[in-house]
Amino acid sequence: MQDMSNNAVIVRKLMQSSEGYPKVGENIDFVRRPYDASQLQLSDNFPVLAKVLYISVDPFLKLRLIENLDADEEVTKPFEEGKPLSCYAVVTVIDSLSEKWKKGDRLFSFANWEEYTLLSTQTLESSCLITDKDDSMLKDYLGVLGMAGHTAYIGLKHVGHPKANETVLVSSACGAVGMMAGQLAKSFGCYVVGSAGSDEKVEFLKNELHFDDAFNYKKENYSDALKRTCPKGIDVYFDNVGGELLDTVFLHANLYARIIYCGALSQYCAKEPYGLKNTMQMITKCIRFEGFSYYYYYSLYWDECCSTIKKLLSEQKLHFKLDMKVGLEQTPEAFTSMLQGKNFGKVIVQVAQD
Amino acid sequence: MQDMSNNAVIVRKLMQSSEGYPKVGENIDFVRRPYDASQLQLSDNFPVLAKVLYISVDPFLKLRLIENLDADEEVTKPFEEGKPLSCYAVVTVIDSLSEKWKKGDRLFSFANWEEYTLLSTQTLESSCLITDKDDSMLKDYLGVLGMAGHTAYIGLKHVGHPKANETVLVSSACGAVGMMAGQLAKSFGCYVVGSAGSDEKVEFLKNELHFDDAFNYKKENYSDALKRTCPKGIDVYFDNVGGELLDTVFLHANLYARIIYCGALSQYCAKEPYGLKNTMQMITKCIRFEGFSYYYYYSLYWDECCSTIKKLLSEQKLHFKLDMKVGLEQTPEAFTSMLQGKNFGKVIVQVAQD
Numbered sequence: 001m002q003d004m005s006n007n008a009v010i011v012r013k014l015m016q017s018s019e020g021y022p023k024v025g026e027n028i029d030f031v032r033r034p035y036d037a038s039q040l041q042l043s044d045n046f047p048v049l050a051k052v053l054y055i056s057v058d059p060f061l062k063l064r065l066i067e068n069l070d071a072d073e074e075v076t077k078p079f080e081e082g083k084p085l086s087c088y089a090v091v092t093v094i095d096s097l098s099e100k101w102k103k104g105d106r107l108f109s110f111a112n113w114e115e116y117t118l119l120s121t122q123t124l125e126s127s128c129l130i131t132d133k134d135d136s137m138l139k140d141y142l143g144v145l146g147m148a149g150h151t152a153y154i155g156l157k158h159v160g161h162p163k164a165n166e167t168v169l170v171s172s173a174c175g176a177v178g179m180m181a182g183q184l185a186k187s188f189g190c191y192v193v194g195s196a197g198s199d200e201k202v203e204f205l206k207n208e209l210h211f212d213d214a215f216n217y218k219k220e221n222y223s224d225a226l227k228r229t230c231p232k233g234i235d236v237y238f239d240n241v242g243g244e245l246l247d248t249v250f251l252h253a254n255l256y257a258r259i260i261y262c263g264a265l266s267q268y269c270a271k272e273p274y275g276l277k278n279t280m281q282m283i284t285k286c287i288r289f290e291g292f293s294y295y296y297y298y299s300l301y302w303d304e305c306c307s308t309i310k311k312l313l314s315e316q317k318l319h320f321k322l323d324m325k326v327g328l329e330q331t332p333e334a335f336t337s338m339l340q341g342k343n344f345g346k347v348i349v350q351v352a353q354d
Numbered sequence: 355m356q357d358m359s360n361n362a363v364i365v366r367k368l369m370q371s372s373e374g375y376p377k378v379g380e381n382i383d384f385v386r387r388p389y390d391a392s393q394l395q396l397s398d399n400f401p402v403l404a405k406v407l408y409i410s411v412d413p414f415l416k417l418r419l420i421e422n423l424d425a426d427e428e429v430t431k432p433f434e435e436g437k438p439l440s441c442y443a444v445v446t447v448i449d450s451l452s453e454k455w456k457k458g459d460r461l462f463s464f465a466n467w468e469e470y471t472l473l474s475t476q477t478l479e480s481s482c483l484i485t486d487k488d489d490s491m492l493k494d495y496l497g498v499l500g501m502a503g504h505t506a507y508i509g510l511k512h513v514g515h516p517k518a519n520e521t522v523l524v525s526s527a528c529g530a531v532g533m534m535a536g537q538l539a540k541s542f543g544c545y546v547v548g549s550a551g552s553d554e555k556v557e558f559l560k561n562e563l564h565f566d567d568a569f570n571y572k573k574e575n576y577s578d579a580l581k582r583t584c585p586k587g588i589d590v591y592f593d594n595v596g597g598e599l600l601d602t603v604f605l606h607a608n609l610y611a612r613i614i615y616c617g618a619l620s621q622y623c624a625k626e627p628y629g630l631k632n633t634m635q636m637i638t639k640c641i642r643f644e645g646f647s648y649y650y651y652y653s654l655y656w657d658e659c660c661s662t663i664k665k666l667l668s669e670q671k672l673h674f675k676l677d678m679k680v681g682l683e684q685t686p687e688a689f690t691s692m693l694q695g696k697n698f699g700k701v702i703v704q705v706a707q708d
Contacts, residue, residue, distance in 0.1 A: 291641045
């Protein structure tokens with residue numbers, strides 16, 4: 001074991017406000033560390049030692065890099081300076097005191113951004129077993145079969161309740177969750193419109209993912225774009241960006257519209273939060289606007305999500321785009337680039353092969 | 355008929371912005387008119403002629419006095435200048451071509467603010483028959499048994515889904531809807547907290563309506579007040595005011611909190627709409643924030659509401675405060691006073707005795 005490493009991506013210094021992007025080296029950093037068995041001892045509270053294979057790099061982590069955030073849940077509280085970041089991951093169990101999880105099991109689990117990590121009993125409560133034998137599918141559990149796919153499925157189906165022929169708008173529609181939400185909405189028979197930040201992405205949505213329409217939010221007034229692309233108004237809005245687009249959607253929403261508030265990418269690096277001014281439309285139109293955090297739902301719907309998405313995959317009804325980096329040292333840069341919208345597809349990092 | 359009047363309360367001039375209160379004589383006015391049978395002819399589209407007995411005077415009407423409001427539903431579009439305002443009312447059918455509604459029927463219905471009025475087929479679709487024989491109860495159909503009681507019941511039960519021991523916050527808790535929402539929440543076994551605009555109202559909530567706690571929002575910082583009165587956080591917020599208090603509630607809401615967005619009294623006369631800045635809390639806490647307009651729900655739940663509320667009344671579990679004016683000519687002043695919070699209880703006007 002003496003030559004092994006346990007490199008990590010750690011928080012150097014939390015940010016003082018939400019404004020701007022975390023800086024590599026200043027706020028987050030890749031650090032080389034030797035494998036230290038004394039730090040990785042199993043115990044009642046940490047009964048599983050795992051090797052991290054793939055990690056998911058997600059926008060919401062930005063919120064946990066800000067100091068004094070008024071949040072105390074495990075999934076939302078600020079990261080600790082000097083410690084690794086953590087997120088959804090695919091791991092292999094290499095040692096275990098647990099009756100439930102055995103050596104060799106592959107898990108979808110929350111895990112630290114380090115090569116080897118201990119999993120707590122609390123974390124393990126919501127970890128899910130990956131039963132596929134095909135190793136090439138493991139990475140998909142951070143993509144089409146993972147948080148992105150499941151978030152889209154659970155949010156759309158169990159929060160948004162779309163009906164056939166309704167108009168479903170998806171923001172950040174080329175993002176990991178957005179592209180899944182749009183395609184799932186198509187599979188439910190809806191009229192699907194996406195917003196994205198480049199003409200290339202708009203074409204991808206229309207031509208590759210078969211969205212009914214799409215627009216480049218950087219080039220067109222939001223209200224004009226929504227009138228043009230959603231002529232019958234909006235019944236369901238799967239929102240990944242928040243801010244001004246969300247505020248404009250209230251004006252174009254139909255009676256009984258549902259807004260799935262899944263992310264607020266436009267706000268994560270904003271100087272000040274955007275104030276939503278059009279929410280009174282919610283009263284007159286009986287709009288349901290519902291926040292949705294994957295963290296609290298995924299273990300409940302794991303089997304339903306996996307089987308539904310696998311079926312659609314087998315019918316060739318889903319396309320998905322992974323933006324995979326290889327090597328943990330790529331993670332800090334991949335994270336900050338993603339926050340600036342430079343990725344095209346779901347960002348994951350391969351930390352190790354099995 | 356020649357000596358009969360058909361006086362009305364009409365819109366003189368729509369307001370140019372939401373700022374400020376409508377002026378009596380300038381924006382709305384009481385006008386004396388003779389009864390003109392030629393204007394009150396039954397037809398296929400207007401098959402019922404009714405005498406108006408009581409009218410409901412509600413804050414949301416302010417929104418319909420503003421020019422160019424982006425709304426086209428019957429219940430939300432701007433009133434027409436020169437024409438009467440309209441709202442929920444109790445009326446007696448005095449002539450009818452309809453098979454369903456007979457002369458002498460008492461209806462809870464949308465109606466113009468005039469002594470005699472025609473009811474359209476569209477209006478009649480959601481009118482409800484009042485079956486009580488006791489005339490002294492008619493006014494209650496604009497109060498405890500009417501929009502206020504039903505709005506509170508439907509909003510709380512079917513939108514808010516409160517569970518016993520949860521903390522329910524009610525704003526404008528001495529208003530017509532608020533006092534009902536709070537008492538209904540008590541009847542569901544919740545811990546109930548109210549906000550109101552005077553110490554007298556706060557005492558009334560605690561001593562007469564048996565709220566568990568209450569605060570005067572004019573005297574205390576919102577965040578301090580919510581921490582003090584809702585020490586376990588907020589599970590359900592029945593919101594009648596919108597604006598800054600709503601924005602503060604997001605910070606103090608619990609996981610899976612439900613916000614019933616029933617009214618936005620703080621916004622109806624504001625210069626600019628308040629921008630809600632804390633809605634990202636909805637994502638991390640899976641908060642459901644749902645707009646609710648009585649107009650779209652009441653005929654669906656009419657029987658359930660009436661029977662539930664009558665049962666609670668018979669058990670002496672509900673107190674209600676009507677602020678009744680007598681005479682249609684009182685209406686303009688009653689309306690503008692209410693918008694300024696000068697009323698204490700549900701404002702209605704008795705237009706005629708049967």
